Amino acid sequence: MHQHCSTRLWFKNSSVGALQPPVPIVEEATPSPAMAADLPLYQLLLLLLLLVPLFFLLSTRRRAPNAQRLPPGPWALPVIGHLHHLAARGLPHRAMRDLARRHGPHLMLLRFGEVPVVVASSPAAAREVMRTHDAAFASRPMSPMSRLWFQGADGILFAPCGDAWRQLRRVCTQELLSARRVQAFRPVREDELRRLLHSVAAASGRRPVNLTESFKTYIADSTVRAIIGSRRLRDRDAYLRMLKGLFAIMPGMSLPDLFPSSRLAMLLSRAPASILAYRRSMRLIMDGIIQEHRDRTPAAADDDDEEDFVDVLLRLQKEADSQFPLTTENIKTVMLDIFGASTETSSTTLDWAMAELLRNPRTMEKAQREVRQSLAGRRGTATEDALADLHYLRCVVKESLRLHPPATMLVPRQCQAPRRVLGLDVPAGTTVLVNAWAIGRDPAHWDDPDRFSPERFERSGARDFRGADFEFIPFGAGRRICPGMAFGLAHIELALAALLLHFDWSLPGGTPAEELDMTEAFGIATPRRHDLWVVAVPRVPVPEN
Numbered sequence: 001m002h003q004h005c006s007t008r009l010w011f012k013n014s015s016v017g018a019l020q021p022p023v024p025i026v027e028e029a030t031p032s033p034a035m036a037a038d039l040p041l042y043q044l045l046l047l048l049l050l051l052v053p054l055f056f057l058l059s060t061r062r063r064a065p066n067a068q069r070l071p072p073g074p075w076a077l078p079v080i081g082h083l084h085h086l087a088a089r090g091l092p093h094r095a096m097r098d099l100a101r102r103h104g105p106h107l108m109l110l111r112f113g114e115v116p117v118v119v120a121s122s123p124a125a126a127r128e129v130m131r132t133h134d135a136a137f138a139s140r141p142m143s144p145m146s147r148l149w150f151q152g153a154d155g156i157l158f159a160p161c162g163d164a165w166r167q168l169r170r171v172c173t174q175e176l177l178s179a180r181r182v183q184a185f186r187p188v189r190e191d192e193l194r195r196l197l198h199s200v201a202a203a204s205g206r207r208p209v210n211l212t213e214s215f216k217t218y219i220a221d222s223t224v225r226a227i228i229g230s231r232r233l234r235d236r237d238a239y240l241r242m243l244k245g246l247f248a249i250m251p252g253m254s255l256p257d258l259f260p261s262s263r264l265a266m267l268l269s270r271a272p273a274s275i276l277a278y279r280r281s282m283r284l285i286m287d288g289i290i291q292e293h294r295d296r297t298p299a300a301a302d303d304d305d306e307e308d309f310v311d312v313l314l315r316l317q318k319e320a321d322s323q324f325p326l327t328t329e330n331i332k333t334v335m336l337d338i339f340g341a342s343t344e345t346s347s348t349t350l351d352w353a354m355a356e357l358l359r360n361p362r363t364m365e366k367a368q369r370e371v372r373q374s375l376a377g378r379r380g381t382a383t384e385d386a387l388a389d390l391h392y393l394r395c396v397v398k399e400s401l402r403l404h405p406p407a408t409m410l411v412p413r414q415c416q417a418p419r420r421v422l423g424l425d426v427p428a429g430t431t432v433l434v435n436a437w438a439i440g441r442d443p444a445h446w447d448d449p450d451r452f453s454p455e456r457f458e459r460s461g462a463r464d465f466r467g468a469d470f471e472f473i474p475f476g477a478g479r480r481i482c483p484g485m486a487f488g489l490a491h492i493e494l495a496l497a498a499l500l501l502h503f504d505w506s507l508p509g510g511t512p513a514e515e516l517d518m519t520e521a522f523g524i525a526t527p528r529r530h531d532l533w534v535v536a537v538p539r540v541p542v543p544e545n
């Protein structure tokens with residue numbers, strides 16, 4: 001399949017395809033049969049050389065009714081395909097937006113090594129992929145490195161669409177990340193928030209605080225507590241380092257993933273050995289956690305609301321009917337999936353939101369006014385009951401996710417059966433990326449798209465991110481939409497409200513707001529290039545307990 005697609009693509013974009021038949025020149029150069037008889041041999045050969053490609057071009061055109069109409073794309077090189085276009089243009093979501101503007105504003109076909117990739121860059125194309133043809137595009141590509149990592153226990157995040165994924169998706173939406181379970185973890189969130197506030201308060205007024213690091217700790221500790229019931233994840237820092245290293249290999253850009261049919265790529269690349277080493281070490285940590293949970297007295301996990309994710313998964317493993325048993329390997333993958341999907345996305349969103357507020361002091365003032373008026377007298381701090389009244393704060397979070405969706409290109413999908421999308425053919429097996437970042441900044445759908453303006457979400461009928469408005473899709477849409485939205489937003493809104501309530505904020509050394517560097521870095525959740533160092537001045541005392 002790959003072979004077939006890439007061959008077509010190369011032909012389509014090769015110089016033969018690009019230089020359309022210059023008809024007048026061909027007509028001038030085409031002699032009559034009588035003339036041909038007088039021509040010397042080399043001129044005849046030249047004529048043949050001109051006519052043969054023309055013949056093929058016309059015969060392809062005549063076959064047009066049955067031929068595939070593939071999405072357009074820029075010119076490709078042999079072997080590497082379009083990778084050079086990306087290498088020359090900085091971060092992938094920006095490079096692909098720029099390429100799409102010139103070559104395929106809705107759909108664009110690229111080739112990464114051997115792998116055909118379609119990029120959807122408009123709300124119309126995103127709607128086709130994630131609503132009209134949702135079932136056909138609901139799978140994920142399984143690259144050689146993913147296969148090595150999962151070894152049959154695919155989990156949920158990167159799992160191809162099938163019965164095993166469906167079962168785990170149900171476990172996620174109905175058990176692990178249901179509204180009731182998110183609510184049950186409220187004391188954990190509030191406790192971790194207190195730690196965050198105390199660490200900021202301890203430094204405030206005296207030295208700048210690294211908020212980027214504080215956010216990472218807050219989200220990671222709260223997520224770990226939800227998963228394993230304790231913040232004592234053995235080898236936590238080593239684990240986080242491994243996760244980072246793993247995500248640097250996994251997004252399909254290693255040599256074996258770019259050339260899946262090549263054994264040489266597998267032999268030359270260091271990725272397979274790294275994947276296996278990470279797999280061994282990370283699963284060892286998971287084994288320890290699972291064993292501890294199995295060894296616990298049943299009474300310890302008796303109360304439904306006290307269960308952590310591992311308790312739930314082990315309970316379901318016992319209860320599950322035998323058609324799709326929940327294997328221990330699968331439980332480990334789900335633990336890793338949830339940790340990986342939750343931590344970077346939520347902490348990066350918090351980081352961007354605070355950075356935008358610092359860069360836009362009037363917006364910061366307005367959000368603080370709302371928070372302080374609304375929370376005045378309520379237990380002296382931010383609690384989750386109060387969040388429902390913070391309409392402007394919610395708009396701040398939405399605007400931040402519009403400008404800085406952590407998953408800029410969502411999570412890759414794969415086309416399972418050939419589909420015609422907006423009049424163009426997407427062959428089965430094609431990887432599909434949706435450029436959510438470009439869609440959120442598209443001037444055809446957003447006024448002044450690069451400006452941070454939460455007010456745009458205050459208007460009635462404003463867009464929402466729950467998968468119905470395809471101009472705004474930071475959590476994706478359709479059957480693979482993020483099931484952790486409520487869990488993530490609960491952390492983000494609570495922390496923002498509390499930080500705006502208790503402190504006033506400025507940049508170290510009196511740096512003017514507009515000089516805050518907002519450059520993005522390459523990373524699994526597209527973080528800011530530099531950590532966010534800030535000065536916090538206490539306004540409302542942080543309660544002791």
Ligand code: HEM
Pocket residue numbers: 156157158159169172177337338341342343345346349405406407410411474475476477478479480481482483484485487488489
């Ligand atoms: C700001 C926070 C977050 C953002 C922006 C985000 C974004 C996304 C996106 C774009 C996808 C892919 C959707 C698609 O393919 O259409 C996704 C999938 C997923 N997310 Fe999130 N996410 C966030 C937080 C979380 C949290 C906190 C959790 C878990 C606690 C989580 C768990 C998952 C899982 C398990 C999937 C895979 C779903 C599947 O493939 O069926 N996410 N997320």
